[in-house]
Amino acid sequence: MSRLRVINLGLPKSGTTTLARAMKIAGLKTADYRIRRRQTENSEIHGAFVGKLMYDGYFHTGDPLSRMQEFDAFTEVNALREGLSLWPQTDWGIIDAIRHHHPGAKFLLSYRDPKAISDSMLRWSNLGVERLPKNAIPGLPLGYGETGHERVQWIEAHHAHIRKLFAGDDDFLEYDLADKSARDKIADFLGIELKWWGRANKGRPVGKTGTEVA
Numbered sequence: 464m465s466r467l468r469v470i471n472l473g474l475p476k477s478g479t480t481t482l483a484r485a486m487k488i489a490g491l492k493t494a495d496y497r498i499r500r501r502q503t504e505n506s507e508i509h510g511a512f513v514g515k516l517m518y519d520g521y522f523h524t525g526d527p528l529s530r531m532q533e534f535d536a537f538t539e540v541n542a543l544r545e546g547l548s549l550w551p552q553t554d555w556g557i558i559d560a561i562r563h564h565h566p567g568a569k570f571l572l573s574y575r576d577p578k579a580i581s582d583s584m585l586r587w588s589n590l591g592v593e594r595l596p597k598n599a600i601p602g603l604p605l606g607y608g609e610t611g612h613e614r615v616q617w618i619e620a621h622h623a624h625i626r627k628l629f630a631g632d633d634d635f636l637e638y639d640l641a642d643k644s645a646r647d648k649i650a651d652f653l654g655i656e657l658k659w660w661g662r663a664n665k666g667r668p669v670g671k672t673g674t675e676v677a
Contacts, residue, residue, distance in 0.1 A: 465567045467491070468528065469536040469653060472552040472625050473573030474618060475590065476583035478640040479539035480663040482573055485649075488659040491535040496542070503533060512542035514549035517557055526564040527557050538573075543594050553601040553621060555628065562634075569653055572625050572637040581614035 469486065473479055483495035492502070498516070500509045508516060508530060517540060520529035531537070542549045551557040561568055575583075585591035595608035602624075603617040622637075629635035636652040638645045646660035 465565075467535060467653065467655070468561075468565050468568040469538075469571065470561060470568060471536075471538045471540070471571045471573055472558070473539075473571070473575075474552070474580060474621060475539060475541060475543075476580050476587060477573040477575045478662075479573055481640070481661065482571070482649075483536075483538040484663045485646075485657050485660055486536040486538060489655050489657050491655075492533060493536040493538060494531055494534045495537075496539040498531075505533075512544075512547060512549065513537055513540050514542040514551050515547060517551045518549060521557055521560055525560060527551065527560050528565060543590070543598060543600070548598040548600055550601050553624070558628065568634065570629060570632075570635045571649070571652075572622065572629075572635070573640060574622065574637050575640045577615045577618040577622070578611070580618050581611050584614060585611070 469491065471479060471482055473482075480495065483493050486493040494502075494513045497510060497512045498508045503509070513531070516530045517527040517537075520531070521527040523529075528534075528537075540551045558570070581591070584595065591608070591614065595603060595614065596606060599605045600608070600617075602620050603613070607613045608617065626637065636648065638648050642648070646657050650657040
């Protein structure tokens with residue numbers, strides 16, 4: 464049996480941190496957003512964004528996971544900080560390269576109602592207020608994303624795109640975060656036991672500046 468590799472193609476605030484925690488408790492070494500020092504002895508990737516490492520691997524070796532070989536699961540792969548706007552979950556080149564280099568890799572789409580994702584983005588730090596509209600993002604060009612309508616349309620289009628790419632693919636599972644059977648569906652799909660499933664990284668109200676209120 465080939466090694467289990469799990470790649471989530473969901474957008475931020477679609478339950479990616481919940482998925483990461485579930486994967487970690489299930490025993491999978493999980494990369495979520497960026498690599499923490501405690502996760503690896505490889506100092507070259509300490510603090511690096513998962514999305515940046517994916518593109519480094521893709522363009523330098525052809526394999527988006529080549530710089531993260533020790534990791535099993537990748538739950539939030541985008542980066543929108545420190546001058547970077549990287550969205551591997553929207554990039555067919557990245558997705559296809561993972562499928563080519565890692566046959567049998569499992570792809571997830573963490574789904575949440577698009578309006579709920581949009582509202583959560585607005586409440587999360589300065590993501591909806593500043594970072595989305597002030598950066599160029601696939602499907603959401605510079606200057607768009609400040610309104611709920613624009614964010615929802617972008618989110619819906621991403622979901623539709625992934626469904627089209629993976630139509631009829633046995634290595635793909637879309638799950639709804641609000642579905643009470645999501646835990647069982649993911650466990651069955653991956654062939655592992657999920658010992659925990661809940662809600663992590665819950666958003667909090669934001670103030671006028673767009674920063675979180677403690």
